[in-house]
Amino acid sequence: MDDVRDLRKKYCPAALFIAIMAAMIMIFVGHRELARGLILGTLFSIINFVLMGMSIQLRIQKTRRSGTIIALLLVLMRIGFLAVPLVVALSYDKFHVVATIAGLFMVQAVILGDALRKMVASGQG
Numbered sequence: 001m002d003d004v005r006d007l008r009k010k011y012c013p014a015a016l017f018i019a020i021m022a023a024m025i026m027i028f029v030g031h032r033e034l035a036r037g038l039i040l041g042t043l044f045s046i047i048n049f050v051l052m053g054m055s056i057q058l059r060i061q062k063t064r065r066s067g068t069i070i071a072l073l074l075v076l077m078r079i080g081f082l083a084v085p086l087v088v089a090l091s092y093d094k095f096h097v098v099a100t101i102a103g104l105f106m107v108q109a110v111i112l113g114d115a116l117r118k119m120v121a122s123g124q125g
Contacts, residue, residue: 004053011114012046015106026099037089037096041103044085048078049107 019042023035055074082104089100 004056008050008053011107011110012049014114015042015046015110018110019103019106031096033094033096034099036094037099038103038106040085040088040095041100042106043103044082045104045107048082048104051078051081 019038023039026032026035026038051074055071055078085095085100085104086097089095089097
């Protein structure tokens with residue numbers, strides 16, 4: 001489980017840093033609702049990534065049947081959890097919906113960017 005913790009410590013701060021820097025630029029340009037949406041989505045993306053890592057332990061320690069049921073319930077819970085920022089963005093004009101959606105993919109984008117960086121650095125790209 002140390003590997004999961006290491007990944008969390010690597011990717012979550014990077015995602016938050018990128019979101020904050022992008023949000024600062026958006027605020028400077030005058031698009032506060034874009035900045036709010038991006039930060040909101042990124043925070044929920046990070047929490048979702050942490051929950052995913054924590055759920056790995058639950059699935060590993062159970063029998064196959066109970067592990068499958070737990071995995072399904074956890075996925076449904078995480079999907080419901082990710083709907084929260086979308087409902088907030090759709091309900092309030094202070095949050096931009098598309099920026100919120102982009103923020104929800106921030107951790108995945110950081111992971112993909114890191115993999116691409118490693119591929120280019122190794123000469124495979």
